[in-house]
Amino acid sequence: MEDVEENPGMGNLRLSAVEFRAIASLIYDNFGICLTEEKRGLVMGRLQSTLYRRQLRSFSEYLEQVRQDRSGAMLSELVNQISTNHTSFFREQSHFQFLQQKALPDVLTRLQQQRRRDLRIWCAACSSGEEAYTIQMSVMKSLGLQYQSLDAGLLATDISAKVLSQAVQGIYGADRVGDIPANYVQSFLKEQPDGSYQIIDRVRDEIMFRRFNLMNAAFPFKPFQIIFCRNVMIYFDATTRLNLLKRLHHCLEPGGYLFLGHSEAINPGTTPFINLVPAVYQRRLES
Numbered sequence: 001m002e003d004v005e006e007n008p009g010m011g012n013l014r015l016s017a018v019e020f021r022a023i024a025s026l027i028y029d030n031f032g033i034c035l036t037e038e039k040r041g042l043v044m045g046r047l048q049s050t051l052y053r054r055q056l057r058s059f060s061e062y063l064e065q066v067r068q069d070r071s072g073a074m075l076s077e078l079v080n081q082i083s084t085n086h087t088s089f090f091r092e093q094s095h096f097q098f099l100q101q102k103a104l105p106d107v108l109t110r111l112q113q114q115r116r117r118d119l120r121i122w123c124a125a126c127s128s129g130e131e132a133y134t135i136q137m138s139v140m141k142s143l144g145l146q147y148q149s150l151d152a153g154l155l156a157t158d159i160s161a162k163v164l165s166q167a168v169q170g171i172y173g174a175d176r177v178g179d180i181p182a183n184y185v186q187s188f189l190k191e192q193p194d195g196s197y198q199i200i201d202r203v204r205d206e207i208m209f210r211r212f213n214l215m216n217a218a219f220p221f222k223p224f225q226i227i228f229c230r231n232v233m234i235y236f237d238a239t240t241r242l243n244l245l246k247r248l249h250h251c252l253e254p255g256g257y258l259f260l261g262h263s264e265a266i267n268p269g270t271t272p273f274i275n276l277v278p279a280v281y282q283r284r285l286e287s
């Protein structure tokens with residue numbers, strides 16, 4: 001089967017179809033992520049080391065432990081291992097041009113008209129931080145000294161504690177920073193003695209990284225003017241996506257911008273958004 005990740009030196013425990021369906025239900029019910037049968041090999045491979053470490057003899061025993069763990073720590077560890085965290089700096093680059101050239105100027109004009117200074121941006125499903133730092137660097141580059149006059153902040157959330165701890169550190173190998181324009185590297189990154197790069201404090205201090213499940217029934221946030229929620233809905237089914245879009249709509253100020261992944265285009269007819277350019281939407285001013 002494709003996707004199996006072996007653990008060298010260990011006999012792999014087999015994940016039966018029934019056990020896989022039980023794990024898939026647990027993941028779907030708690031995190032909205034749909035795991036189809038072709039992911040059975042991947043799940044089996046990714047969980048081998050956990051079963052080995054816990055000295056478990058079967059996936060059924062493992063499932064029993066996850067269900068009985070009231071702390072939620074095992075469930076959290078499970079989603080860390082299952083979720084796909086692929087990301088990169090300046091991924092889907094046209095979005096950052098749109099942010100700088102259209103969304104930000106529009107939001108700032110509205111703030112000025114309303115005599116406000118609070119610029120609020122949310123990067124939902126931020127993975128290991130590359131997307132959040134790209135947003136923050138783009139905003140700071142665009143606004144220059146004007147940034148200091150605003151009460152600006154970026155909230156960056158993900159379900160996986162593992163990727164969030166990488167995001168907080170803001171350290172990336174030289175191979176990861178290749179997508180960052182040279183003038184951004186010069187302004188916002190610091191080379192480390194081992195050849196990796198760290199995002200400078202002035203940028204890191206502006207971002208609040210938090211664990212947050214997009215399946216939560218309520219989003220307890222003051223509305224944002226800009227939300228990035230990219231490349232996570234691909235893991236959800238149509239109903240879950242639609243419900244999430246409604247909550248995101250609620251979390252945006254009228255006229256606010258929503259950025260989705262390029263393969264996550266929504267039919268604006270079925271949602272209360274205006275489609276501006278591919279995968280960029282706006283909450284109607286009057287809605």
Ligand SMILES: C[S@@+](CC[C@H](N)C(=O)[O-])C[C@H]1O[C@@H](n2cnc3c(N)ncnc32)[C@H](O)[C@@H]1O
Pocket residue numbers: 030031032033083084085086087088091124125126127128131157158159160163212213214215229230231232235261
């Ligand atoms: C493929 S990454 C996308 C990262 C980034 N947004 C980008 O476009 O490069 C998907 C992220 O969604 C997160 N995720 C999956 N289900 C989630 C949920 N229910 N709530 C919050 N984050 C979730 C995963 O942990 C993962 O880091």
